[in-house]
Amino acid sequence: MASDILNTKIIEDIRNLLILSRQNLAQTVNSAMVQTYWNIGRIIVEDEQAGEQRAAYGKKQLEFISDKLTTEFGKGFDTRNLRNMRQFYTIYPNWNAVSTKLSWTHYRTLFRIEKDEVRQWYMQESIANNWSARALDRQISSLYYERLISSKEKIPVENEAKEKTKELQLTAKDVLRDPYIFDFLNLPSQSLLETDIEQALIDNLQKFLLELGRGFAFVSRQKRLSVEEQDFYIDLVFYNYKLKCFLLIDLKLGKLTHQDVGQMDTYVRIYDKFEKSEDDNPTIGLILCSEKSQAVAKYSVLNDSKQLFSSKYLPYLPSEEELKQELLRERSILLEDLK
Structure with missing residues (x-):
């Protein structure tokens, strides 16, 4: 009996270590990926700004970059994703304004928002409330920001948003x-x-x-x-x-x-x-x-x-x-x- 309890504790300790390691690994990989994509966007924008000729042939230039990167590094570098990286740098030209607490999927979702102040609000709310990318998408689609600022009773709107987030956060x-x-x-x-x-x-x-x-x-x-x-x-x-x-x-x-x-x-x-x-x-x-x-x-x-x-x-x-x-x-x- 004592042996079973000891073995169970050992398994639980190792499991907790693995879970923590995976979380740390995921955060490290995510931070590196976000910073890498921001820098790729920076290189593309600076290259396009180097001369009128490159700016005029921007689409062909992206296709050329996409072909080369895909051949060497695999999927993830199609022209659409490269445009997203370019937009990433355009929206956040200062790296200090970027938070690595959010994933690349979070940022692609934020790109849909045209107004800077609204985008910044959703970004801060995502960080403060630990929203998943799906939760962020849900809040934007349900016009959470617009309903909150136009409502006289803000607490019911906030509570509704929290309930929706809870539903989305726990998955199989x-x-x-x-x-x-x-x-x-x-x-x-x-x-x-x-x-x-x-x-x-x-x-x-x-x-x-x-x-x-x-x-x-x-x-x-x-x-x-x-x-x-x-x-x-x-x-x-x-x-x-x-x-x-x-x-x-x-x-x-x-x-x-x-x-x-x-x-x-x-x-x-x-x-x-x-x-x-x-x-x-x-x-x-x-x-x-x-x-x-x-x-x-x-x-x-x-x-x-x-x-x-x-x-x-x-x-x-x-x-x-x-x-x-x-x-x-x-x-x-x-x-x-x-x-």
């Missing part, structure tokens, strides 16, 4: 983890079946709920869905009271495939139609696999779906070297996402 990505660590199962390294993992998780349900994170409650195992004389069976079903939605889990041995994603997509659609109530948010599908596939994650509906996710599970606590590799992998993914 905030709740689901990757990877999950199943060292408490003591799984054998060979001759393992998916049903063995499922049974082991049920036998250790309390520890599995702790590993899943906050707000989860167990609902069902091998949940049967009958549609048009065809039966489908979902390995595990949970409910998250923070997200107010069901979580469907499919356990897979080996590498993630497109078939796995298609199957989970079917489960989620059926569950949404026949099982969830009107008060529930859309169902989430999580494929737990022993090996992820970057290709499947990038070129399937997983890439942009708000309901389908995949995570890797580890049968043991990773070594120091594996933790370093995981952080390097996270850094590469963050860099790719920010392009």
Whole structure:
């Protein structure tokens, strides 16, 4: 018993360290990306201002720069994004006026605002209230600034904005983890079946709920869905009271495939139609696999779906070297996402 408590504490300490490291890494990568894009915009503007001929052929110049940068550094440098960088510097010619607390997505959203004072107001509000880029977009689209300055009763308008922000800030990505660590199962390294993992998780349900994170409650195992004389069976079903939605889990041995994603997509659609109530948010599908596939994650509906996710599970606590590799992998993914 004491050993279990000690192991749980060790796992929690390492998990907290990883979460903090990811947050610091994300902030560092974001700061570098924002500053880099500002400097790219500065170079483009200064080059265009160097002579009338370059200004006249500005479009061709951007296409030339885009081709060269894309060839060497990959996506993220198309002419549209280069125009955004140029606009970034034009709007904020003084670097001291730029805050690295905001992401590149925040700034692209702010570019839509024509009036400087309104843009500055939304910028400061985003920083002060820790708005996500989605929350900022929502507030601008709902004319929060205009409604606030034209209203005699400002508190109800502010409270409404806060509620909308809360709704947007917590998403499935905030709740689901990757990877999950199943060292408490003591799984054998060979001759393992998916049903063995499922049974082991049920036998250790309390520890599995702790590993899943906050707000989860167990609902069902091998949940049967009958549609048009065809039966489908979902390995595990949970409910998250923070997200107010069901979580469907499919356990897979080996590498993630497109078939796995298609199957989970079917489960989620059926569950949404026949099982969830009107008060529930859309169902989430999580494929737990022993090996992820970057290709499947990038070129399937997983890439942009708000309901389908995949995570890797580890049968043991990773070594120091594996933790370093995981952080390097996270850094590469963050860099790719920010392009």
